[in-house]
Amino acid sequence: MQRFMSSCTDTPLALHLQVQSLRSPAAVLVQDLAIALPAGAVHTIMGASGSGKSSLLAAICGTLAPAMQFQGMLHVMGRRVDSLPTRARRIALLYQDDLLFAHMTVRENLLFAVAAGPQAAREAQVAQALEEVELQGFAHADPATLSGGQRARAALARALLSQAQALMLDEPFAKLDVALRQRMRALVFGAVARRGMAAIVVTHDPADIADAQRVTYLLAP
Amino acid sequence: MVARVKSVSVTEHGSYGNRRVPKQSVLAGQSLFWLRPVFVDIFSSNTSLATTCALLLQQPQFAQALVLSLCSGAAATLLALAASACILSTGLGLRAQREHAAFLPAMLALPHVAFALGCVLLLAPSGWLVRFMFALLRPWADTAPWPLDAPPPWQSTQDPYALGLLLVLVCKEIPFLLWGALAHMQRPDVALAWQAQLRVAATLGHSAPSAWWRVVWPQLLPRMAGPLLAVWAYSLSVVDVAWIIGPTAPPTLAVLAWQWLQDADPSTRALGLAAVFCLLLCTVLVAGLAVMGYRLDRRWLAPARWTRGPQRLTDTFHSRSGKSKPYQSRGQAASECLARSGACGAAIGRGWMRALPAVYLLVGAVLLWSSVAGVWVFPALWPQSWTLQAWQQVLGSVGVLGTTLWLGLASAGMALVLALLCLECLPVRWHSALFGVSYLPLAVPTLLWALGLQRVCIALGWDASAWGLWLAHSASVWPYVLLSLQGPYAALDRRGAHLAASLGRSHWAYLWQVQWPLLRAALAAAFAVGFAVSVAQFLVTLFVGGGRFATVTTEALALSSGGQRPLLAAFALLQWLLPAGLFGLALWLGRKRRFAPPLTARSLA
Numbered sequence: 001m002q003r004f005m006s007s008c009t010d011t012p013l014a015l016h017l018q019v020q021s022l023r024s025p026a027a028v029l030v031q032d033l034a035i036a037l038p039a040g041a042v043h044t045i046m047g048a049s050g051s052g053k054s055s056l057l058a059a060i061c062g063t064l065a066p067a068m069q070f071q072g073m074l075h076v077m078g079r080r081v082d083s084l085p086t087r088a089r090r091i092a093l094l095y096q097d098d099l100l101f102a103h104m105t106v107r108e109n110l111l112f113a114v115a116a117g118p119q120a121a122r123e124a125q126v127a128q129a130l131e132e133v134e135l136q137g138f139a140h141a142d143p144a145t146l147s148g149g150q151r152a153r154a155a156l157a158r159a160l161l162s163q164a165q166a167l168m169l170d171e172p173f174a175k176l177d178v179a180l181r182q183r184m185r186a187l188v189f190g191a192v193a194r195r196g197m198a199a200i201v202v203t204h205d206p207a208d209i210a211d212a213q214r215v216t217y218l219l220a221p
Numbered sequence: 222m223v224a225r226v227k228s229v230s231v232t233e234h235g236s237y238g239n240r241r242v243p244k245q246s247v248l249a250g251q252s253l254f255w256l257r258p259v260f261v262d263i264f265s266s267n268t269s270l271a272t273t274c275a276l277l278l279q280q281p282q283f284a285q286a287l288v289l290s291l292c293s294g295a296a297a298t299l300l301a302l303a304a305s306a307c308i309l310s311t312g313l314g315l316r317a318q319r320e321h322a323a324f325l326p327a328m329l330a331l332p333h334v335a336f337a338l339g340c341v342l343l344l345a346p347s348g349w350l351v352r353f354m355f356a357l358l359r360p361w362a363d364t365a366p367w368p369l370d371a372p373p374p375w376q377s378t379q380d381p382y383a384l385g386l387l388l389v390l391v392c393k394e395i396p397f398l399l400w401g402a403l404a405h406m407q408r409p410d411v412a413l414a415w416q417a418q419l420r421v422a423a424t425l426g427h428s429a430p431s432a433w434w435r436v437v438w439p440q441l442l443p444r445m446a447g448p449l450l451a452v453w454a455y456s457l458s459v460v461d462v463a464w465i466i467g468p469t470a471p472p473t474l475a476v477l478a479w480q481w482l483q484d485a486d487p488s489t490r491a492l493g494l495a496a497v498f499c500l501l502l503c504t505v506l507v508a509g510l511a512v513m514g515y516r517l518d519r520r521w522l523a524p525a526r527w528t529r530g531p532q533r534l535t536d537t538f539h540s541r542s543g544k545s546k547p548y549q550s551r552g553q554a555a556s557e558c559l560a561r562s563g564a565c566g567a568a569i570g571r572g573w574m575r576a577l578p579a580v581y582l583l584v585g586a587v588l589l590w591s592s593v594a595g596v597w598v599f600p601a602l603w604p605q606s607w608t609l610q611a612w613q614q615v616l617g618s619v620g621v622l623g624t625t626l627w628l629g630l631a632s633a634g635m636a637l638v639l640a641l642l643c644l645e646c647l648p649v650r651w652h653s654a655l656f657g658v659s660y661l662p663l664a665v666p667t668l669l670w671a672l673g674l675q676r677v678c679i680a681l682g683w684d685a686s687a688w689g690l691w692l693a694h695s696a697s698v699w700p701y702v703l704l705s706l707q708g709p710y711a712a713l714d715r716r717g718a719h720l721a722a723s724l725g726r727s728h729w730a731y732l733w734q735v736q737w738p739l740l741r742a743a744l745a746a747a748f749a750v751g752f753a754v755s756v757a758q759f760l761v762t763l764f765v766g767g768g769r770f771a772t773v774t775t776e777a778l779a780l781s782s783g784g785q786r787p788l789l790a791a792f793a794l795l796q797w798l799l800p801a802g803l804f805g806l807a808l809w810l811g812r813k814r815r816f817a818p819p820l821t822a823r824s825l826a
Contacts, residue, residue, distance in 0.1 A: 058719075061719065061723055062722070063719040063722070063723075066648070085722070086719065086722035086723055087721075087722040087723070087724075087725050087726060087727060088725075089723075090725065091723060092723050092724065093719060093720055093723040095716055095720070097714075097716075099714065099716060099717055099720050101717070101735050101739065102739065103735075103738050103739050103741075103814055104735075105816055105817075112721070112724065112726065112734060112735070113724040113725070113726075115725065140816065140817040141816060141817070142814075142816030145816070158724070159723075159724070162723070162724040162725050163725075164723070164724075164725075168723075
């Protein structure tokens, strides 16, 4: 297995993306792009609408539309995953919408992400995750009754519970107000650093840049 | 480090196109599968088509029957469309009037045959409505133009102008068109976009009805093409309802064709086939003309009609103050005319919204008390004696009930599985084409469809067998089940599947734990729709079953020409109660989950 090392710290890379090309039926959206992220780092991708930001995230997660074509390589924690199905990549996703399943309680939404095992251990993980995002007491709540910030935190807890090694965020703070955005940013970036994950954020908001050294601007085709 | 990536545009090399399966050819193949039984019967006749058509034209009843069919079919379609549009213009489906939409399943559950029989019991010269009217006129009995102790000498059912048939078709097709429209309008993305557009129109000075007619209706009408085509084809070619309440001398062309097809003489049967082919031709021709007319209207007339300015409140003020209107132009006058028409349409819609459930309730009530009526001499408003004899007879016919139940449940189940397979296995980009194809069986005259299914079952060696009947019912039910699932499936956020996969869950886990539980109400409703459609099948049961299988519908039709009014009413009511029961069960199964209230600091303390 080929292992990639960060040029700065000589630590194994948590995520290494090499894009030869990302094509839509009409154009080449991204060409010759490389992103190397050590554990706990957050990379930001910005660019105009239609420049291929979300398509790039979809290519990383393995959810690219059939009409699109990705050529390149993706390694997560030293494991090549670009030919694996989405569920085997261990890359979690957070969208602008929280996408909490409406027919499940908050607890059931979180349990959906916990791997099979003894029920008591799974429940304990959920309880811990809820505590981490300050949602104790909301385990049995209807997601529809939560506020926007609470829903976003529940969605984050669910994504983190899947034991993913990387986290992709597609404009995750766009629907939150300014105060909530700052709180969510701190929560997300803190969780990424604590868990040693790699994260890529697609955004239009410069305030979402976690590390000014790790930014990619995509130009519209 | 700031990485800059320059993207380069290149021309498409066609590699993506080469990898795609040509959906048009696949769906065309599927269409041919549906249409194949239709044409098999026409072209396998021994008599040449031209000779039969010439003979058909020479039939004395043909021209009048054709005109009756065309007029009643077109009038029913247009009136149902106009009434549906007026009802929708009140904001149904977009604003807070969802309680009215709750009536729809109950109205859809009532089969056409049961409704027609109820209307006969209500409108006939000895029907309840006449008895009620005569009871009101009793104080003026001396001045009445005819004696009030005998049924009046008019023909209110089976009238020569097909007015009774028209009434039944309009009342039955309005809920279907509303159902088709609401399937689009209740999609969250569409509903949100149209609500926002209506708010924008209001801020630009348009009244609510005017904004609806100018903004929503032009977008909704093209999306109702499928349901409209189905209504037109059904109204033109309906047999059972026309037989019960339609004209008799001559009957509509569909009834005439059915009578010819039942003849032992092959040349008369060929005439029936030619008449059915003529109905298909009329369906296609008129639908084609309507589409052309709509396109011409959109190209030349609609832009001027929809883009004239709003009717300002100042104009209304001038009008109320009695002064002449300060119109700047003819456009402004037309705009006000349109605004007033919109308000008038909404008022008519509100009237329909109250009248339609009342009519259905009245029909149901008449069926109920007719089924338990003993001696009931005209002009008594209520029966002189009550009896449950008819119901005892109905419940005693275990075979009829059993056949109806197993056929309905098995067909609806099969159709639901097939529809789910189509929706899950076909790529999403094929779905719109799939829904288009699913309207084909609805757009084919019912007689032709039943004949085609009969021929397919004969070819498979399944004619007059339970397997064949199940297959035929499932094929007839499938389009309705698929169309019931159209809106809910389109409203699904496809990112949910991606999210579940990113959480490490399999597609099956997503389907079982997320997608199907989320669609539980829609799946239960689709199953109930399928059951209702199966229960209502008459021609398919008759032709494919070879007369060996009796259902509540075939029994009701058989009794409709006899004099056993209580038994007829009991079977008709059962035709309604069975699907209504399943719709009730579907509502219960699809009820919204109740969550526990969140724990707050106070409750924790």
